[in-house]
Amino acid sequence: MTKKIAIIAEHHGEEISPVTYELLTLAKKIQGNEAGDICFFILGENAEKPAQTLSLNTGEIVHAINIPGLLQYNGAIYKKLLSTLFSQETFDYICAPHSTSGMDYAPALSISLGGSCITGVEDVIMEADALYFARSMFSGKISARLGAEAGPMVLTLQPGALKPFPLEHKKKGSVEKTVIEITDDTMVFTGTRPSPSEGSDLAKAEVVVSGGRGIRDAQNYKYIEMLARLFPRSATGGSRPICDYKWIPYGKQVGITGTTVSPKLYFACGISGAPQHIEGMKNAGFIVAVNIDPDAPVFQIADVCIVEDLMEFIPLFIETFKKKRRKKDERNNLGDPFLD
Amino acid sequence: MKILVCIKQVMESESMVRINDSGKWIACSASTRFEMNPFDAYAVEEALLIKETFSGSTIHIITVGPEQSRDTLRKALGMGVDEAIHILDNHIGYRPPSLTASWISAYARDTGYDLILTGIMSADEMNGQTGPMIAQLLSIPCCTAAIHEKIGPDETHVSVEREIEGGARELFDVKLPCVLTLQTGINCPRYPSLSMVLRARKKEIHVIPAAFFEKRDPGVTLQALQYPEKKNKGILLNGTIESKVDQLIYILNKKALLV
Ligand SMILES: Cc1cc2nc3c(=O)[nH]c(=O)nc-3n(C[C@H](O)[C@H](O)[C@H](O)COP(=O)(O)OP(=O)(O)OC[C@H]3O[C@@H](n4cnc5c(N)ncnc54)[C@H](O)[C@@H]3O)c2cc1C
Ligand SMILES: Nc1ncnc2c1ncn2[C@@H]1O[C@H](COP(=O)(O)O)[C@@H](O)[C@H]1O
Numbered sequence: 001m002t003k004k005i006a007i008i009a010e011h012h013g014e015e016i017s018p019v020t021y022e023l024l025t026l027a028k029k030i031q032g033n034e035a036g037d038i039c040f041f042i043l044g045e046n047a048e049k050p051a052q053t054l055s056l057n058t059g060e061i062v063h064a065i066n067i068p069g070l071l072q073y074n075g076a077i078y079k080k081l082l083s084t085l086f087s088q089e090t091f092d093y094i095c096a097p098h099s100t101s102g103m104d105y106a107p108a109l110s111i112s113l114g115g116s117c118i119t120g121v122e123d124v125i126m127e128a129d130a131l132y133f134a135r136s137m138f139s140g141k142i143s144a145r146l147g148a149e150a151g152p153m154v155l156t157l158q159p160g161a162l163k164p165f166p167l168e169h170k171k172k173g174s175v176e177k178t179v180i181e182i183t184d185d186t187m188v189f190t191g192t193r194p195s196p197s198e199g200s201d202l203a204k205a206e207v208v209v210s211g212g213r214g215i216r217d218a219q220n221y222k223y224i225e226m227l228a229r230l231f232p233r234s235a236t237g238g239s240r241p242i243c244d245y246k247w248i249p250y251g252k253q254v255g256i257t258g259t260t261v262s263p264k265l266y267f268a269c270g271i272s273g274a275p276q277h278i279e280g281m282k283n284a285g286f287i288v289a290v291n292i293d294p295d296a297p298v299f300q301i302a303d304v305c306i307v308e309d310l311m312e313f314i315p316l317f318i319e320t321f322k323k324k325r326r327k328k329d330e331r332n333n334l335g336d337p338f339l340d
Numbered sequence: 341m342k343i344l345v346c347i348k349q350v351m352e353s354e355s356m357v358r359i360n361d362s363g364k365w366i367a368c369s370a371s372t373r374f375e376m377n378p379f380d381a382y383a384v385e386e387a388l389l390i391k392e393t394f395s396g397s398t399i400h401i402i403t404v405g406p407e408q409s410r411d412t413l414r415k416a417l418g419m420g421v422d423e424a425i426h427i428l429d430n431h432i433g434y435r436p437p438s439l440t441a442s443w444i445s446a447y448a449r450d451t452g453y454d455l456i457l458t459g460i461m462s463a464d465e466m467n468g469q470t471g472p473m474i475a476q477l478l479s480i481p482c483c484t485a486a487i488h489e490k491i492g493p494d495e496t497h498v499s500v501e502r503e504i505e506g507g508a509r510e511l512f513d514v515k516l517p518c519v520l521t522l523q524t525g526i527n528c529p530r531y532p533s534l535s536m537v538l539r540a541r542k543k544e545i546h547v548i549p550a551a552f553f554e555k556r557d558p559g560v561t562l563q564a565l566q567y568p569e570k571k572n573k574g575i576l577l578n579g580t581i582e583s584k585v586d587q588l589i590y591i592l593n594k595k596a597l598l599v
Contacts, residue, residue: 072510076481100504104484107437107469108476116559117438119467132563137465138366141357143568144434150559186481186515190499195507207597232599244525250507257507257523265597286595287574288588295567303574304591306584313581320585321598 002036006091008082009042009062010099011050013071016057019097019157021164024058026095026157028165029124030131039063041085043078044070051175059171066179076187078105081180083112091152098156100257110154117154118146120275122161139272140297159256160279195258196250202259205235207267208284210254212239212277214270214291214310218247223314224269230321237261239271255280269310273298290314341397341495343387344448346458346470347380347416349409353463359565365433366464366565376412379459381529382522384416387457389527390491391420398422402447404440406430410545417540418532424543429550434465436558441473443553449478454495456519460485468521475519482519483512487526491516 005027010017020040027038039061042051051064065085070077082105086094094109096102098120110117123134125145132145133155202208209228211221221242228234237254238247254261255277266284271277273289273296281287282301289302290310299305306313351357351366352373360367376384384401391397399421403409406429413424427443429435448456458471468484475482487509488501496516501509503523514520532540577584592598 073504074512075483079476100485100502103468104472104482104502107467107472108482111438111441111473111476116436117469117473118560119469135466136568137565138351138357139353139463139466140568142359142366143566145563145566146560147563148560150557186518187483188513190511190513192511193501193509195509197507230598240524246528250525253507256505257503260506265592286597288592297568299572299574299576300568300570301573304588305572305574305576306588307576308581308584313585316581317585317588320582321589324589 002034003031003093004036004091005030005038005093005095006086007038007040008094008096008102009040009050009054010097010101011042011044014046014049014053016050016054017097017099018164019099019159020054021057022159022162023095023097023157024060024165025162026121026124026155027093029162030093030095032126041065041082043067043081048175048177051177055173055175056169057167058165059168059173061173062175064175064177066177067182068179069183072189072192073101073104074184074187074189075101075104076184077182079108079112080184081182082109086113086152094152094154096154096156098158102156106154106156110152113152113154114150115152115154116148116150118148119156120158121155122158136275136297139274141295158275160275160282197253197259200251200259202235202237202252202254202261205233205261206263207231207234207265208237208254208261208263208281209234209267209269210237210239210271210281211242211269211310212271213241214272215242215247216270218245220311221247223310226318227267227269227314230318231265239274239277268298268302269314271298272296273301341390341394341454341491342452343390343397343399344451344453344456345380345383345387345399345401345416345421346444346456346474347384347401347403347412348377348459348462349374349403349405349412350377350462350464351375353378359567363564364562368432374408374411376415377459377462377464379461379463379522379524382524382526383457383459384419384421385527385529386489386522387455388420388530390455394491394495400425400453402427402444404429404435404443404550406432413545414537414540415532417543418537419530420533420536424545426545426547427550427553428547434562436560437465437467437469438473438560439556439558441470441477442556443550444470445474445477446553447548448474454516455491455498456517458519458521460521460523471519471521478517478519480517480519481514482521483514484521485523486520487523489520489526
């Protein structure tokens with residue numbers, strides 16, 4: 001059976017988001033060894049430009065749906081338009097990103113098309129001719145395999161879960177342009193507001209020490225600060241919940257809806273390792289995780305895994321390190337009596 | 341304003357998560373403790389804040405779940421909501437969100453709610469589907485990840501700030517009735533007050549058996565649960581805490597990360 005697969009591209013103006021290329025990997029995995037159609041849909045005013053880039057990079061067919069006036073995501077318009085498009089031309093699978101926009105339109109789209117929906121997909125499993133989709137549950141402590149029978153199947157892909165599909169410049173793709181006038185008065189875009197993490201010093205720091213709910217109390221954030229002080233050019237950060245609890249300001253939030261950091265060294269202390277946090281720090285050069293739970297998902301991406309209570313480990317680390325440094329300084333001083 | 345808040349009961353966040361014998365759900369014992377989905381506490385609180393501004397508002401809460409989920413309704417009643425509806429479904433295990441959404445929307449149809457609030461996701465299943473599906477089933481707008489909302493004085497629109505990647509916000513004017521799914525941090529959920537809790541105990545909960553609703557094929561089935569494959573790329577430090585400290589100092593020194 002050949003499968004028809006549509007991918008809804010994510011883009012910001014002319015810039016294609018990385019998850020769009022990861023969606024192609026998802027589509028190819030669904031397709032397996034069978035022949036079939038894969039095509040992209042990209043929506044927005046001036047959709048042709050990013051559509052050109054996408055077809056050039058993937059060699060696939062890209063439908064550029066030009067919607068005058070749609071300069072940023074609008075859920076009502078996406079839902080209306082995509083339901084119309086996909087009832088005119090049906091697909092077996094519709095792949096969207098598990099981003100703040102994909103999460104917004106995908107579930108509704110599956111309802112209006114009478115299909116099924118699986119969100120936060122991380123992988124595709126082929127077993128005895130049946131396709132299953134793997135996704136996290138229970139904060140990543142469990143991986144669930146779901147199957148879908150009713151078509152179309154609307155899937156959202158967890159960003160970062162699959163590798164981007166390698167760029168393909170040999171195959172010639174194509175762009176098919178359509179202009180659609182569409183407005184919606186139930187949801188009107190009125191503007192934007194900058195992120196509270198704008199201008200935060202986190203992104204520039206060489207060492208970031210972050211705390212999560214595992215610190216248990218606002219005052220225990222001092223352990224995070226003490227640890228950070230051992231390193232020059234360091235900054236302190238945290239997971240979203242401790243910002244929500246007002247233990248630290250949102251400017252310090254690391255993750256998909258906070259700051260994305262890529263320091264030389266990242267400490268995750270009392271952080272479970274939810275995908276939304278990992279997306280914001282996985283490019284750190286070296287990751288040290290301290291967590292009392294040996295099954296914490298954060299250990300899957302850490303370079304050094306330490307199963308300990310952070311409230312005991314951090315003070316002991318600081319004390320031991322300072323002692324060693326003092327000894328080293330003393331040795332150095334003995335070696336050169338003129339230097340102080 | 342007539343507000344409906346959807347709340348779900350989930351296992352307490354630090355519970356042991358072990359797969360049961362069927363391989364299709366989590367093992368529960370007498371000592372397993374449950375709580376209101378932490379993401380839903382923001383929805384209850386937001387409804388209470390709206391009621392403080394628009395006096396005369398009513399807040400209903402609804403849950404789909406087994407007998408025991410009534411405790412969670414009681415907790416929300418203790419926070420100050422007016423009435424509780426329980427769609428009783430004794431099935432323990434994965435219930436696809438489209439099914440939950442179809443029952444809630446069937447209940448909410450023609451009941452005149454101006455606003456339906458949900459959490460951004462359930463802490464256990466992490467679907468993020470139920471709210472947007474309810475809206476679509478009712479053919480009303482939905483705005484997800486709301487981090488700020490303000491209802492217009494004529495109560496026909498709500499201004500919503502929705503949070504996107506990087507923490508920036510997109511502002512929308514949304515027509516009522518609508519569904520909002522709330523991002524964490526939109527408010528600080530209150531604790532139930534003792535007097536409210538006492539009063540809540542006496543409140544009647546409106547129970548509707550799930551069988552009352554039209555059967556619907558959710559189209560999705562859970563085949564199996566597994567523990568994630570451990571593909572740790574790093575090293576696990578062994579030994580006493582003192583030895584782990586020494587090892588970490590040694591590793592960081594070698595990598596020239598400590599000076
Ligand atoms: C749309 C959306 C966007 C989001 N964006 C972000 C984001 O940008 N950034 C972000 O961080 N989250 C984000 N989240 C939330 C995310 O899903 C998780 O809920 C959050 O990251 C969990 O934070 P945590 O690890 O601090 O808490 P938990 O998951 O509760 O983990 C706490 C950890 O601490 C450990 N622990 C407890 N006590 C100790 C101790 N004494 N010593 C050591 N360890 C201990 C526990 O074992 C546990 O692993 C987002 C969610 C959504 C839905
Ligand atoms: N069984 C349920 N009963 C009532 N509301 C629910 C239920 N499941 C999910 N919800 C609501 O839908 C939101 C998203 O859940 P989910 O789609 O499972 O991630 C939750 O935060 C709740 O507000």
